[in-house]
Amino acid sequence: MEPTFRQSLNWLHTWAGVVIGPLLFLVFWTGTVCVFDKEIDRWMIPQTRLIYDGTPVSADRLLAEQRKLPPRQAPWAMVMPNERDPFAWIAYRTPTGFDRKFYDPVGLKLLPDAETWAATRFFFPLHYSLHINAWDIGLWLVGLAGMAMLALSVSGVIIHRKIFADFFTLRRSRQPQRALLDLHNTAGTLGFVFYVAMAFSGLAIFAATYYPSGWMAGFKGSQQAYFTEAYDNYFRPPQKKPAAPVASLDAMVEAATKAWDGLPPFMVRIWLDGDASAFVEVRPSIEGDLAMRTDPFYFDAATGALLHRSTTRPVTGLQQYLVGLHFVQFRHWTLRWVYFALGLLGSLLIATGFLFWGESRRKAHEAAGLGGVRFVEGLAAGSTAGLVVATLAFFVANRLLPSGATFLGGARYELEIWVFFAAWLATFAHGWLRRGQAWIELCWIAAALAAAAVLLNALTTGGHLARTVAQGQWAVAGMDLVLLAGAAAAAVTAFRLQRRKVAYKNGRLVRQGHEGVSS
Amino acid sequence: MANRTTLSAPAGAGQAMLRVVLRVAAIVLGSYAASAALVAAATTLLPFTGVARSDAFTLSAALGFLVYLGLGLWAAAERSLVRLFVVLASLTAGGAAVAALIAGGAI
Numbered sequence: 001m002e003p004t005f006r007q008s009l010n011w012l013h014t015w016a017g018v019v020i021g022p023l024l025f026l027v028f029w030t031g032t033v034c035v036f037d038k039e040i041d042r043w044m045i046p047q048t049r050l051i052y053d054g055t056p057v058s059a060d061r062l063l064a065e066q067r068k069l070p071p072r073q074a075p076w077a078m079v080m081p082n083e084r085d086p087f088a089w090i091a092y093r094t095p096t097g098f099d100r101k102f103y104d105p106v107g108l109k110l111l112p113d114a115e116t117w118a119a120t121r122f123f124f125p126l127h128y129s130l131h132i133n134a135w136d137i138g139l140w141l142v143g144l145a146g147m148a149m150l151a152l153s154v155s156g157v158i159i160h161r162k163i164f165a166d167f168f169t170l171r172r173s174r175q176p177q178r179a180l181l182d183l184h185n186t187a188g189t190l191g192f193v194f195y196v197a198m199a200f201s202g203l204a205i206f207a208a209t210y211y212p213s214g215w216m217a218g219f220k221g222s223q224q225a226y227f228t229e230a231y232d233n234y235f236r237p238p239q240k241k242p243a244a245p246v247a248s249l250d251a252m253v254e255a256a257t258k259a260w261d262g263l264p265p266f267m268v269r270i271w272l273d274g275d276a277s278a279f280v281e282v283r284p285s286i287e288g289d290l291a292m293r294t295d296p297f298y299f300d301a302a303t304g305a306l307l308h309r310s311t312t313r314p315v316t317g318l319q320q321y322l323v324g325l326h327f328v329q330f331r332h333w334t335l336r337w338v339y340f341a342l343g344l345l346g347s348l349l350i351a352t353g354f355l356f357w358g359e360s361r362r363k364a365h366e367a368a369g370l371g372g373v374r375f376v377e378g379l380a381a382g383s384t385a386g387l388v389v390a391t392l393a394f395f396v397a398n399r400l401l402p403s404g405a406t407f408l409g410g411a412r413y414e415l416e417i418w419v420f421f422a423a424w425l426a427t428f429a430h431g432w433l434r435r436g437q438a439w440i441e442l443c444w445i446a447a448a449l450a451a452a453a454v455l456l457n458a459l460t461t462g463g464h465l466a467r468t469v470a471q472g473q474w475a476v477a478g479m480d481l482v483l484l485a486g487a488a489a490a491a492v493t494a495f496r497l498q499r500r501k502v503a504y505k506n507g508r509l510v511r512q513g514h515e516g517v518s519s
Numbered sequence: 520m521a522n523r524t525t526l527s528a529p530a531g532a533g534q535a536m537l538r539v540v541l542r543v544a545a546i547v548l549g550s551y552a553a554s555a556a557l558v559a560a561a562t563t564l565l566p567f568t569g570v571a572r573s574d575a576f577t578l579s580a581a582l583g584f585l586v587y588l589g590l591g592l593w594a595a596a597e598r599s600l601v602r603l604f605v606v607l608a609s610l611t612a613g614g615a616a617v618a619a620l621i622a623g624g625a626i
Contacts, residue, residue, distance in 0.1 A: 002596075005596045008595050008596035009592065009595060009596065011595065012546070012592070012595040144547075147584070147587060147588065147591070150584070150588050151588060151591055151592060154588065154592060155592065155595075200584065203584045204580075204581050204584070207577065207580035207581060207583075207584075208576075208580070210580070210583075210584075211554075211555055211558045211559075211576075211579075211580040211583050213555040213556065213558055213559040213618070214555075214558045214559055214561075214562040214576040214579055214580050214583075215562070215576055216559065217559040217560075217562055217563050217618035217619070217621070217622045218559075218562040218563055218566075218572050218575060218576050218622070219572065219576075220622070226572075226573055226576060229571070229572060229573035230573035230574075230576075230577060313571060313573060313574050314574065315570075315571075315573075315574035315577045315578050316573065316574065316577055318577075318578075318581075319577050319581070322581070
């Protein structure tokens, strides 16, 4: 393409970065947010701000609670509490999707429904499917972003010959273009392994979606047949006859726990509930291991007899390591913070790369009268800082909307999502209208929203920092502290950008004055 | 005129644009098609070495992303568009043929 291999990859790096940049930032930012998805859920769903002391919850008692709910379509599942999700919950399918009922882990009292999608149902699906479910378009777009991330990482290394020199080169340059490139290179080298690992493991999770050619050839066109063999899933057909009462679930859980060397259960699922073929699937907790192993036990619901124990195949086990690496469901707070920090660094990498494109072309394009830079600058402001602002607006909306609120037919949880997208769209318009000022103003808005979120949390739930820290509510306290740190960082950035702008203007005025004298 | 397929060669703007479009199509679509065909071929071939079918696909698909990456980077750098399309088309056709023959029970 270009005269040399390196120049060709530079071309690829530049254009793939500019075209995929906004999508890539969205995926990286939401992924970073989801490192603390459960903690954000606690903050956004105040009725679940509980503390779980580790006492096992009786599956039989949960079943009794489930029987009080209106009849549901099978299968349905009960999920056991843990440190990050300190409540038991029952998940069932509805005609329109799926729903959850929360129970406090001690008395199994039914908690009020969540009137928000919070992080686990809004940011998490946004991260992997963009909430575009038709024909899996969202999944494919995110997959494209993942491949682009791999290509950008590899091409980035190849085009930077002085990679180890760059590692130590962070010049505090006054020239924005140079400073952006230094920041981009430093963020790129520091987190390189993480970005590649996340992009690759993310792709591997949806391998069966991205490479249908494989299971079409190997499994006669049946994706289900592949999953059944890979995960050693068990199923038996319904008999269309009424079921005998369910035997003791606790006894089944105990048998499975013993076989897992004491690993607590994560989930108990009843398949074909109400049919004579009903059976129970028990899965172990995934908190203790990096690999996201499922390894379920299957029991006959009526007799409690063991029907099947799944064993993981060697390569599936490898796949589960990749999945576990990406999902971060293991219990390790230090590692979780490292994921969060590297995620922020990756977001910075993408944002600075994007901005560098504009900065390095601004003068030439302005001289040539091209509008491309202006367009990309607005796009950059909206798709990076704007997304951060939208995220914060989502949190603020969560604390401001009253319970049961509806507007134009939208339920409360939908209103929060509308606020998110409306705020995001507004930042694009802002970026195009207030060119030059957009970044400074977006930083001030982000700082104000983050501080407002903390304040509103204290006012609406009483969970201010002094109380949450004293009570050991680290999910809520941590969220507040990160919001405050973010507010401070945004304010400092806004202040410095403003000062630099003034200094730059004065400098230019001085230079112009000087030229005026000399001419 | 050794560089007839590079953008720097003297050519009309329309022709240059067409070359960029073909280049991008080769990187994004052509490399994917070739990797997908090779994944299908590997999924059907690996079981002959004693690997379970599901493991064969899980492994092939994971490696498929790396093949896609390698082909995509090469597609950005290869000077001759003709050679690029010949190689990508051969890999796609070859992989698909192997997979179809084995899956169809011909081998």
